[in-house]
Amino acid sequence: xxxxxxxxxxxxxxxxxxxxxxxxxxxxxxxxxxxxxxxxxxxxxxxxxxxxxxxxxxxxxxxxxxxxxxxxxxxxxxxxxxxxxxxxxxxxxxxxxxxxxxxxxxxxxxxxxxxxxxxxxxxxxxxxxxxxxxxxxxxxxxxxxxxxxxxxxxxxxxxxxxxxxxxxxxxxxxxxxxx
Amino acid sequence: xxxxxxxxxxxxxxxxxxxxxxxxxxxxxxxxxxxxxxxxxxxxxxxxxxxxxxxxxxxxxxxxxxxxxxxxxxxxxxxxxxxxxxxxxxxxxxxxxxxxxxxxxxxxxxxxxxxxxxxxxxxxxxxxxxxxxxxxxxxxxxxxxxxxxxxxxxxxxxxxxxxxxxxxxxxxxxxxxxxxxxxxxxxxxxxxxxxxxxxxxxxxxxxxxxxxxxxxxxxxxxxxxxxxxxxxxxxxxxxxxxxxxxxxxxxxxxxxxxxxxxxxxxxxxxxxxxxxxxxxxxxxxxxxxxxxxxxxxxxxxxxxxxxxxxxxxxxxxxxxxxxxxxxxxxxxxxxxxxxxxxxxxxxxxxxxxxxxxxxxxxxxxxxxxxxxxxxxxxxxxxxxxxxxxxxxxxxxxxxxxxxxxxxxxxxxxxxxxxxxxxxxxxxxxxxxxxxxxxxxxxxxxxxxxxxxxxxxxxxxxxxxxxxxxxxxxxxxxxxxxxxxxxxxxxxxxxxxxxxxxxxxxxxxxxxxxxxxxxxxxxxxxxxxxxxxxxxxx
Numbered sequence: 001x002x003x004x005x006x007x008x009x010x011x012x013x014x015x016x017x018x019x020x021x022x023x024x025x026x027x028x029x030x031x032x033x034x035x036x037x038x039x040x041x042x043x044x045x046x047x048x049x050x051x052x053x054x055x056x057x058x059x060x061x062x063x064x065x066x067x068x069x070x071x072x073x074x075x076x077x078x079x080x081x082x083x084x085x086x087x088x089x090x091x092x093x094x095x096x097x098x099x100x101x102x103x104x105x106x107x108x109x110x111x112x113x114x115x116x117x118x119x120x121x122x123x124x125x126x127x128x129x130x131x132x133x134x135x136x137x138x139x140x141x142x143x144x145x146x147x148x149x150x151x152x153x154x155x156x157x158x159x160x161x162x163x164x165x166x167x168x169x170x171x172x173x174x175x176x177x178x179x
Numbered sequence: 180x181x182x183x184x185x186x187x188x189x190x191x192x193x194x195x196x197x198x199x200x201x202x203x204x205x206x207x208x209x210x211x212x213x214x215x216x217x218x219x220x221x222x223x224x225x226x227x228x229x230x231x232x233x234x235x236x237x238x239x240x241x242x243x244x245x246x247x248x249x250x251x252x253x254x255x256x257x258x259x260x261x262x263x264x265x266x267x268x269x270x271x272x273x274x275x276x277x278x279x280x281x282x283x284x285x286x287x288x289x290x291x292x293x294x295x296x297x298x299x300x301x302x303x304x305x306x307x308x309x310x311x312x313x314x315x316x317x318x319x320x321x322x323x324x325x326x327x328x329x330x331x332x333x334x335x336x337x338x339x340x341x342x343x344x345x346x347x348x349x350x351x352x353x354x355x356x357x358x359x360x361x362x363x364x365x366x367x368x369x370x371x372x373x374x375x376x377x378x379x380x381x382x383x384x385x386x387x388x389x390x391x392x393x394x395x396x397x398x399x400x401x402x403x404x405x406x407x408x409x410x411x412x413x414x415x416x417x418x419x420x421x422x423x424x425x426x427x428x429x430x431x432x433x434x435x436x437x438x439x440x441x442x443x444x445x446x447x448x449x450x451x452x453x454x455x456x457x458x459x460x461x462x463x464x465x466x467x468x469x470x471x472x473x474x475x476x477x478x479x480x481x482x483x484x485x486x487x488x489x490x491x492x493x494x495x496x497x498x499x500x501x502x503x504x505x506x507x508x509x510x511x512x513x514x515x516x517x518x519x520x521x522x523x524x525x526x527x528x529x530x531x532x533x534x535x536x537x538x539x540x541x542x543x544x545x546x547x548x549x550x551x552x553x554x555x556x557x558x559x560x561x562x563x564x565x566x567x568x569x570x571x572x573x574x575x576x577x578x579x580x581x582x583x584x585x586x587x588x589x590x591x592x593x594x595x596x597x598x599x600x601x602x603x604x605x606x607x608x609x610x611x612x613x614x615x616x617x618x619x620x621x622x623x624x625x626x627x628x629x630x631x632x633x634x635x636x637x638x639x640x641x642x643x644x645x646x647x648x649x650x651x652x653x654x655x656x657x658x659x660x661x662x663x664x665x666x667x668x669x670x671x672x673x674x675x676x677x678x679x680x681x682x683x684x685x686x687x688x689x690x691x692x693x694x695x696x697x698x699x700x701x702x703x704x705x706x707x708x709x710x711x712x713x714x715x716x
Contacts (some may be wrong), residue, residue, distance in 0.1 A: 026308075031298060038299045055357070076482050081302065081356070081359045
């Protein structure tokens with residue numbers, strides 16, 4: 001028998017956005033995060049917030065892996081006792097948004113230019129000081145990426161990002177809360 | 180009524196017969212409440228074994244058994260037992276005492292975050308914060324542990340909640356879980372497809388796993404395969420789904436399995452896995468899953484389907500339900516030629532073991548022992564070489580074969596046998612371990628003595644951690660690091676210390692008579708068998 005292991009096939013890594021509806025029990029977020037870490041799945045971002053029905057929380061997780069891993073993620077997450085529903089948010093029929101706060105160093109001279117760029121992107125200036133400004137921008141990740149590219153000439157002091165949250169378009173696959 | 184009394188009342192409602200455990204201050208209110216209950220308590224000698232006892236009991240009854248320990252080290256000692264049960268999908272309720280709610284998180288004496296620590300080995304866990312929630316939580320816990328793919332559920336119970344008065348005790352009739360709804364009934368279309376495949380197949384084979392036992396489906400499986408003469412192999416956890424000597428049973432699959440069973444897996448054109456994970460030790464994918472094989476995978480846990488092998492026809496559901504649905508159909512198939520081929524493998528492909536004169540041959544010994552055991556006896560194998568000799572040679576008739584399959588936890592057999600004995604005191608229970616695994620749980624001989632538990636124990640003694648030594652023999656050029664059990668304790672003295680009968684079987688010469696003597700009465704007995712230290716499985 002050949003002792004050398006066969007070369008591993010390179011598998012295609014894909015990104016996927018999962019949306020979870022979970023029971024709002026104590027520790028639910030740690031159960032989900034724990035599942036990802038112990039099974040070696042990636043989390044690129046995770047957001048959680050209570051829904052219209054306070055018994056439930058909606059969680060959006062961005063993850064990556066090959067198709068087999070992504071299928072396992074979906075099944076293993078669905079298996080958790082607290083998880084009511086899991087679905088994939090496909091880019092074609094979903095909307096994603098992320099909020100990003102950027103603190104930029106400004107001088108009296110550069111301030112005007114930053115305001116102009118922010119206006120083009122419909123970003124808001126939410127704090128101004130002598131030497132800095134905080135810009136708030138909301139959008140999909142491409143938009144935020146494009147905006148950050150435009151700030152290349154400025155000195156960015158701090159960035160805070162929420163990670164994306166999303167919903168499917170239309171009302172076809174809404175999971176209704178039951179009693 | 181306080182929280183602890185409410186919990187005891189819930190256990191009574193769930194018809195819990197026994198609680199295995201070890202106290203400490205943080206679980207005292209619970210044991211105090213249990214003191215006035217009909218539920219019997221068993222004080223173990225270390226907490227891990229309380230979990231194994233509950234696990235052994237649950238494996239025999241098919242229902243959740245209960246263990247209860249104190250906070251901190253009591254709870255953390257339980258973890259290996261919980262993980263063992265989780266790996267084999269055994270339903271179990273683990274109750275842990277916890278420091279008072281207001282102290283949680285402040286690292287006080289004997290505080291451990293047990294719900295956090297066991298997260299990856301439990302099906303679910305609760306930290307009780309309000310004593311009025313106890314009835315709901317316990318009802319849910321038993322439901323979650325027993326339903327779908329079974330598994331352990333842990334309830335962490337702070338001291339102050341145990342002592343707090345509850346407003347009104349009302350045990351719910353049913354659970355209302357918004358998020359947990361396991362699928363038990365198989366999809367009818369998929370089942371029809373399986374029937375069609377059976378009719379197309381020339382060489383179908385059912386590979387049965389532990390899910391058959393968990394779904395209480397052995398009788399249904401037997402009916403189905405006898406009616407249509409479909410051959411069966413099993414995984415380690417599936418041993419006993421059919422009697423070992425049943426004409427349609429071809430043995431255990433896997434790298435420690437029988438050559439006939441593995442050959443059957445390779446030759447089959449249709450494999451139906453029922454309640455089996457297709458785990459690494461059981462199925463070598465490249466050998467089995469050729470393009471010409473139709474793979475049907477039936478499991479109650481959807482995450483198991485497709486995890487290790489892509490199934491042609493996946494069916495999510497409970498083995499019992501699905502086999503019952505399959506029985507509704509007539510299968511038009513004739514597998515006589517295939518059975519004949521398999522019978523040839525059974526006859527020709529035998530493991531031929533080298534002789535070890537002057538020692539007990541463990542394979543022959545296990546065969547002899549199991550033939551002489553009672554019809555419905557429970558045989559509990561430990562982990563190591565003894566486990567493999569047991570799996571390959573134990574002959575199940577109407578009884579059960581228990582072992583730690585998924586986790587491979589040494590020291591499992593004696594406490595699990597004690598639990599099995601509590602499950603059905605009338606049955607003969609025999610634990611078979613090695614000298615390594617025996618010494619991992621021999622403290623439970625004291626529990627046996629204290630409560631008069633009549634379990635028979637076989638210790639296969641080879642003065643080595645044999646399974647590891649065997650690995651070192653094949654993979655590490657016979658460098659036997661850390662595996663010698665030199666200058667061992669005298670087992671006869673140990674037996675005497677615990678008021679147990681003792682017997683030594685030194686070779687095969689008189690083994691048959693000696694085994695008869697070992698099994699002759701109901702008393703517990705410690706039987707030491709001398710195995711060649713260099714023997715291999």
